[in-house]
Amino acid sequence: MTGLLPEGFHDRLPPAADAAARLEGRVLGVARLYGYEQVDPPLAEFADELGSRLKAGGLRDAVRFVDPVSQRTLAIRPDLTAQVGRIAATRMGHHPRPVRLSYAGAVMKLSASELNPQRAMRQIGCELVGLDTVAAATEVVRVAIEALQAAGVTGLAVDFTLPDLVDRLVGDTLDTETLALLRERLDAKDAGGVAAIDPRYLPLIEAAGPFDAAMARLRAIDAGKALGSRLDGLAEIAASIEGQAALTLDPTERHGFEFQSWLGFSIFSTGIRGEIGRGGSYTIVHDGGREEPAVGFSLFADPILDTGVGTDARRxxxxxxxxxxxxxxxxxxxxxxxxxxxxxxxxxxxxxxxxxxxxxxxxxx
Structure with missing residues (x-):
């Protein structure tokens, strides 16, 4: 059979390919108006360098091969965020902070997941490097929502999470192994499993749902005010996009947010299966081990384009x-x-x- 592609790969034909270009142009256009300048890292780089910056899963998802020139192992990027972090930490390490960067490009996974059969995808996003404050996170969330609106995506919803919530509440009352197990059971909403460790954390499972109600329940749990500044900051971020997207809160959600610090969020759209974007705060590691705060988001172009968004009638x-x-x-x-x-x-x-x-x-x- 001629024209056969490997499993998980596909051609995007006219007019869908034109729609993809318009989507990227509109998203990056909004980002540019906020001061985010575009970078364009290469599709592949040295595997050891890329792996050191791919925090969640390392090179597990990366296709690797030996470079015939250097005889070193190269990896095709499974995610663009790590490369933007490398650029910010090295080539642009001298740049005044915060530095605002945007990007768009192809990524490739070694294997597909059960929920997503694609291995080659398009990723678009923005990273604000040097700050992870409430003001920085507010800007990033607003850029993401405005960019999607400019691209014609409707019915938006944002689900917030607090990845370090459990760590802050537990403090040093549990050992590392038990803490990890508690995180896992809270993430899975396993009430019985949580109760077996410590029933005091059961209310965290119920503190999820529509944002205002979930926030009220979470504040009631935080009797010792260990989360006071976190919750106030999250409320300020949510207020900045109120009316532009449906807002929910799942404070113990950690799947996909393993490398985020105090804030994480997923973006959804009515009629599109699964998330269309994800973001939050994290740290970039410089040579020598110094960590730098950052906050950003990535949009997943393929599920958006599969709905026909941006596919205008031919004129x-x-x-x-x-x-x-x-x-x-x-x-x-x-x-x-x-x-x-x-x-x-x-x-x-x-x-x-x-x-x-x-x-x-x-x-x-």
Whole structure:
């Protein structure tokens, strides 16, 4: 069979490929207006360097191969965030902080998951490096929502989480192994398992749902005010996008947020299965071990595009053979997509045109 692709790979044809370009352009356009400048890291780099920055899972998801030039192992990126962190820590380490960076590009996974059969995907995002304050996180969340709205994505919902919540509440009252088990059982909403460790943490399972109600329950649990500043900051972030997205809170959710620090969030859209974006606060490790705070988000283009978002109806103007070039130039300047006949028997239907230039006017077909 000719044209067969490996499992998990696909071609994106017209007009879907045009829609992908528009999606990236609109997202990055909003980011640019907020001061986020685009970087474009290479598809592959040395595996050991990339692996040191891929915190969640390391190189487990990366396709690796031996470089015939250097004879060293290279890895194709399974995630772009780690590369942006490398650029911020090395090539742009001298840049005044915070530094705002945006990106868009392909990523590739070694194997697909049960929920997502794709191995080659598009990722778009922004990273604010040097701060992970409430103000920085508020900006990042607002950019993500405004960018999706500009791209035509509707029915948005944001689910917040506090990845270090359990650690702050527990303090040093549990050993490392028991703490890890408690996190796992809270994440799985295993009430029986949580009760077997310490029933005082059972209310955390119930402190999830619509944002305001969940926040009230969480504040009631925080009798010792160990989470006071965290909860106040989260409330401020949520208030900044109130009315633009449905807001929920799942304070003990850790799946996919293993490397986040105090804040994490997932973005969803009505009619799209699974999350379309994820973000939060984290740290970037510099040479020598110094850690630098950062906050950012990544959007997953493929599930958005699969719904047809951004796939506008073709508006193509057919120019019959013999139309002067200056006419086509003028029409393109007016915003038309022109398709010129190159043979006598060419037709607008064959060129998938919606209009034809006839008697000095664009006529709809």
């Amino acid at each position: 193509r103007l057919f120019l019959p053979l013999g139309i002067p070039p200056e006419v086509g130039a003028r029409l393109r300047g007016e915003g038309w997509v022109t398709v010129a006949a190159l043979e006598v028997d060419d037709t607008p239907e064959a060129q998938l045109c919606s209009h034809v230039w006839q008697d000095g006017k664009a006529r709809a077909l």
